[in-house]
Every structure is written in structure tokens, then in C-alpha cells.
Amino acid sequence: EIVMTQSPATLSVSPGERATLSCRASQSISSNLAWYQQKPGQAPRLLIYGASTRATGIPARFSGSGSGTEFTLTISSLQSEDFAVYYCQQYNIWPPYTFGQGTKLEIK
Amino acid sequence: EVQLVESGGGLVKPGGSLRLSCAASGFTFSDYNMNWVRQAPGKGLEWVSSISSSSSYIYYADSVKGRFTISRDNAKKSLYLQMNSLRAEDTAVYYCAPFISGNYGDYWGQGTLVTVSS
Numbered sequence: 001e002i003v004m005t006q007s008p009a010t011l012s013v014s015p016g017e018r019a020t021l022s023c024r025a026s027q028s029i030s031s032n033l034a035w036y037q038q039k040p041g042q043a044p045r046l047l048i049y050g051a052s053t054r055a056t057g058i059p060a061r062f063s064g065s066g067s068g069t070e071f072t073l074t075i076s077s078l079q080s081e082d083f084a085v086y087y088c089q090q091y092n093i094w095p096p097y098t099f100g101q102g103t104k105l106e107i108k
Numbered sequence: 109e110v111q112l113v114e115s116g117g118g119l120v121k122p123g124g125s126l127r128l129s130c131a132a133s134g135f136t137f138s139d140y141n142m143n144w145v146r147q148a149p150g151k152g153l154e155w156v157s158s159i160s161s162s163s164s165y166i167y168y169a170d171s172v173k174g175r176f177t178i179s180r181d182n183a184k185k186s187l188y189l190q191m192n193s194l195r196a197e198d199t200a201v202y203y204c205a206p207f208i209s210g211n212y213g214d215y216w217g218q219g220t221l222v223t224v225s226s
Contacts, residue, residue: 032211034212034213036153036213043203043216043217043218043219044153044203044213044216045216046212046213046214049209049210049212049214050210055214087152087153089153089212089213091210091211091212094155094158094167094211095155095158095167095168095169096155096167096169096170097143097155097158097211098155099152099153099154099155100152101152102152102153
């Protein structure tokens with residue numbers, strides 16, 4: 001099973017600033033990585049797939065990068081609606097599909 | 109518009125059973141693999157089970173293997189999860205998620221809460 005590790009667990013950033021979230025895979029997953037945003041009481045929302053391709057309707061301030069075992073989600077200028085929990089998911093080798101434990105992005 | 113409506117959650121005692129349903133619309137249900145993903149209260153996302161479009165391939169997480177059964181009815185555009193021998197650690201919101209564009213969750217239902225408690 002591929003283990004996904006996200007860091008940090010909590011990230012405090014001020015609105016308007018840049019946020020950088022990390023996700024590491026226990027073995028190479030090529031670019032088969034997705035990022036999700038989840039707000040309290042809501043289902044996850046797909047942001048990025050293929051490590052760097054934005055899903056439909058996702059603002060350009062969200063960008064993904066990386067391949068192999070190291071991945072990054074960057075939010076270039078934080079808006080109030082961006083404060084949420086973010087998860088990465090690998091789909092290179094499955095079953096099982098595996099998720100990171102999440103990074104909570106909070107207002108500083 | 110893709111819509112997924114889960115139902116069947118509720119409170120059940122340890123060792124009990126529950127059957128979840130997911131009604132799908134807005135896409136060609138019979139063309140796509142379907143999945144259940146769960147989220148325990150305050151915790152992260154956990155993939156539970158997948159079923160291929162024609163039910164030929166079925167997979168389970170080790171944590172539910174032998175206790176849960178996934179199935180689908182393409183004529184009814186519905187996905188099911190039969191959960192037996194439920195444990196406290198099965199308490200979670202259960203989401204139905206088709207993987208349409210790729211092996212990732214581009215669409216999600218609102219989830220249904222399963223609580224296992226005496």
C-alpha cells in the first residue's frame with residue numbers, strides 16, 4: 001500500500017498571502033495525484049488531477065506541481081473561501097486508493 | 109448535471125447491519141466504476157470499496173473485507189453497500205463517488221452518516 005504523508009498538519013496564513021502545502025508518497029506514483037478541498041459539513045471538491053491540471057471551474061490561483069514522490073499545492077493569493085482542509089490522493093497503484101491525512105489551512 | 113444522493117445511514121448497534129444506497133443521475137452510470145469513500149468524525153478520507161462498470165471487478169479496503177459488500181444496479185442507476193458485522197470504527201460519513209474523468213473523485217454525493225454505537 002502506498003502511504004501518503006501531508007505536511008504541515010496545520011498551516012496558518014494571512015489572506016492575500018501564498019500558501020504551500022506538501023504531499024509525499026512512500027513510493028513513486030508518477031503524476032497520478034489529485035488534490036481536494038473540503039470545508040466543514042461538505043463533501044470533498046476536486047481541485048487538481050494529474051498532479052498539475054486544474055479541475056473544471058477551479059480558479060487559477062490554485063496550482064499543483066511535482067512528480068514521483070514529492071508534490072506541492074500552491075494557492076497564490078489566499079481568499080477567505082480558501083480556508084479549509086486539503087487532501088492529496090494517489091491513484092497510481094490501487095487498490096487501495098490512498099489519501100493523505102490532510103492539511104488544515106487556517107487564517108492567521 | 110451529475111447528482112449523487114446517498115441514503116440508508118443511521119444509528120446501529122455493534123454487530124448490526126445496514127445497507128447504503130446511492131442514486132445517480134446526470135451521467136451514463138453504466139459506463140463508470142463506482143466507489144465508496146468514508147470519513148470518520150474529525151478524520152481524513154478513507155477509500156472503502158470499488159466496483160467496475162459491469163460489476164466484473166470488485167475491491168475492498170482490508171478494514172472492511174469480509175464484512176461489506178458493494179453492488180450496483182445499472183438499470184436503476186444505483187450503487188449499494190451492504191455493511192454487516194458493524195464496528196464502532198465504521199462510524200463515518202459514507203460518500204458515493206464515481207470516477208468519471210480518471211481514477212479520482214471528480215463528483216461526490218453529500219454523504220450519509222453511519223453511527224455504530226450501543
